Amino acid sequence: MSSPNRDPDHGGDSAGTRSPEIRKDPVTNRWVVFSPARAKRPTDFKSKSPQNPNPKSSSCPFCIGREDDCAPEIFRVPDVPDWKIRVIENLYPALNRDLEIQTGQLKTGRVLPGFGFHDVVVEAPVHSIQLSDMDPEDIGGVLLAYTKRIEQIKQHDSVKYIQVFKNHGASAGASMSHSHSQILALPVVPPTVSSRLDGTKEYFDQTGWCCLCEAKPKELVINESCHFVSFVPFAAAFPFEIWIVPKYHSSHFHDLDTNKAVDLGRLLKLMLQKMAKQLNKPPFNYMIHTSPLEVAESQLLYTHWFLQIVPQLSGVGGFEIGTGCYINPVFPEDVAKVLREVSLP
Ligand code: AMP
Ligand code: ZN
Ligand code: ZN
Numbered sequence: 001m002s003s004p005n006r007d008p009d010h011g012g013d014s015a016g017t018r019s020p021e022i023r024k025d026p027v028t029n030r031w032v033v034f035s036p037a038r039a040k041r042p043t044d045f046k047s048k049s050p051q052n053p054n055p056k057s058s059s060c061p062f063c064i065g066r067e068d069d070c071a072p073e074i075f076r077v078p079d080v081p082d083w084k085i086r087v088i089e090n091l092y093p094a095l096n097r098d099l100e101i102q103t104g105q106l107k108t109g110r111v112l113p114g115f116g117f118h119d120v121v122v123e124a125p126v127h128s129i130q131l132s133d134m135d136p137e138d139i140g141g142v143l144l145a146y147t148k149r150i151e152q153i154k155q156h157d158s159v160k161y162i163q164v165f166k167n168h169g170a171s172a173g174a175s176m177s178h179s180h181s182q183i184l185a186l187p188v189v190p191p192t193v194s195s196r197l198d199g200t201k202e203y204f205d206q207t208g209w210c211c212l213c214e215a216k217p218k219e220l221v222i223n224e225s226c227h228f229v230s231f232v233p234f235a236a237a238f239p240f241e242i243w244i245v246p247k248y249h250s251s252h253f254h255d256l257d258t259n260k261a262v263d264l265g266r267l268l269k270l271m272l273q274k275m276a277k278q279l280n281k282p283p284f285n286y287m288i289h290t291s292p293l294e295v296a297e298s299q300l301l302y303t304h305w306f307l308q309i310v311p312q313l314s315g316v317g318g319f320e321i322g323t324g325c326y327i328n329p330v331f332p333e334d335v336a337k338v339l340r341e342v343s344l345p
Helices: 013-017 103-108 136-153 191-207 258-279 297-301 318-323 332-341
Strands: 021-025 030-034 073-077 085-089 117-122 161-168 180-186 221-224 228-231 242-246 284-289 306-311 326-328
Touching: 073 136, 085 136, 117 136, 136 161, 136 180, 136 258, 191 284, 191 297, 221 258, 221 332, 228 258, 242 258, 258 284, 258 306, 258 332, 318 326
Parallel strands: 030 326
Antiparallel strands: 021 030, 073 085, 085 117, 117 180, 161 180, 161 284, 221 228, 228 242, 242 306, 284 306
């Protein structure tokens, strides 16, 4: 219960009874401060900038029929005029696919040519359709388009890591409202990935287990499908953050097959729908965290890919920028309970 002096809008049941706690997840290898005194009740979290139904823009280049207004196409699925998915070059790429990197530069350099690939995946031909509206087979098709493009890009020796991500809603970084995601291939392994390798190796060395293969505590689980489980991570950095993890051990996302892609599509749809209902259609990001393209045989034992969904409910402030630690006002087990119980029509 809240103390009599506490602002009645702040502090749910858990806030009244629980002390702050600092947790470190072996996967992210990062400390998170759980500070329920700063919290609303888990059920009070709502987006302040919900996404409007997506108004049709007469000038949207991602709509079917406007292909000539886009940067060059890489492939479409199926390969007919009436496509469902297109993978295209980004018109304003962060990195340039035509630059060359010499092997020596990667070993010694602090400055590299800005080589890399930056592609856009247009997830549907029609402007008004969002990913969560699509059926599991079509969401699976988008996931398989990611894997196909990764297989192509990984032929380039200079590419070390490939990040698939989605920005949905302006405050989640999206500049286009037509449903899309992006694939960015880097000539370096980014710091969150190195940190994950260190954390999961440490766990493996101590226990003999891949930490993402370990059974998830029941109180953190939201839903399960045949091959995947969705849960709130033990040290979630963001309120209502969700992870979807394969139940089988797999280091690389791009090894996903058709059957598992559809199964993942079903669980991803469920999580996006539950999040939209519970949080009032928040802007969100999802990121596919996979392993570097080149991993040693020994690293395959403890690297396990997963998909992270982060609704944009709170901004990152000076504490987070300064320390690399996050403050989360809601405990993961409370969020998991709320999301488990969301009922959909
Ligand atoms: P976001 O900013 O997350 O919504 O991602 C949309 C991406 O699409 C941005 O990175 C833009 O650079 C890119 N983009 C915008 N217009 C076009 C276009 N006509 N063809 C290809 N890519 C585009
Ligand atoms: Zn459009
Ligand atoms: Zn595993």
